[in-house]
Amino acid sequence: MMSPIYDYACPSCLAEFETRHSIDSRPTVICPKCQSPKTKKQITACHFVIRESGTVRKLTDQVKRESDARTDLKENYGIEKVNLIGPNNSIQKVHSEVKQQGTFVRDKMQQSAAENAIKTRKKQREWAIDALKRTPTRAKVIKETKAREAMAKRKITI
Numbered sequence: 001m002m003s004p005i006y007d008y009a010c011p012s013c014l015a016e017f018e019t020r021h022s023i024d025s026r027p028t029v030i031c032p033k034c035q036s037p038k039t040k041k042q043i044t045a046c047h048f049v050i051r052e053s054g055t056v057r058k059l060t061d062q063v064k065r066e067s068d069a070r071t072d073l074k075e076n077y078g079i080e081k082v083n084l085i086g087p088n089n090s091i092q093k094v095h096s097e098v099k100q101q102g103t104f105v106r107d108k109m110q111q112s113a114a115e116n117a118i119k120t121r122k123k124q125r126e127w128a129i130d131a132l133k134r135t136p137t138r139a140k141v142i143k144e145t146k147a148r149e150a151m152a153k154r155k156i157t158i
């Protein structure tokens with residue numbers, strides 16, 4: 001394993017230089033320009049490279065796949081929450097089964113949404129009719145219109 005590189009500065013000649021030594025050692029670093037032993041270690045930014053092991057990569061990939069599957073189930077099939085029962089179940093398994101039966105699930109959801117929309121429109125119409133009946137001026141206009149229509153039916157044209 002390579003030892004890290006450290007930056008040093010010499011207060012005597014103001015020279016700056018790098019040297020390499022282990023983390024544990026406390027060497028006396030001599031300035032290469034003026035040979036002074038009174039050098040000072042500088043504070044510098046460091047750079048770390050952390051390499052993922054295969055296991056970590058597999059786990060992060062699995063978590064990403066599960067997250068993607070849950071998002072797909074929520075957005076495309078309307079399934080908000082999945083409770084896994086049994087030791088052999090997984091989100092991927094549920095996701096693949098839903099995808100296989102996807103048209104059935106999607107059709108059922110669309111049918112339910114259409115029924116709800118029809119019910120909502122019907123309630124809104126009923127509410128609007130009731131609201132119009134409750135207003136006195138509107139009720140008067142409705143009575144007059146009905147009376148005119150009834151008169152027009154009774155009228156004999158020659």
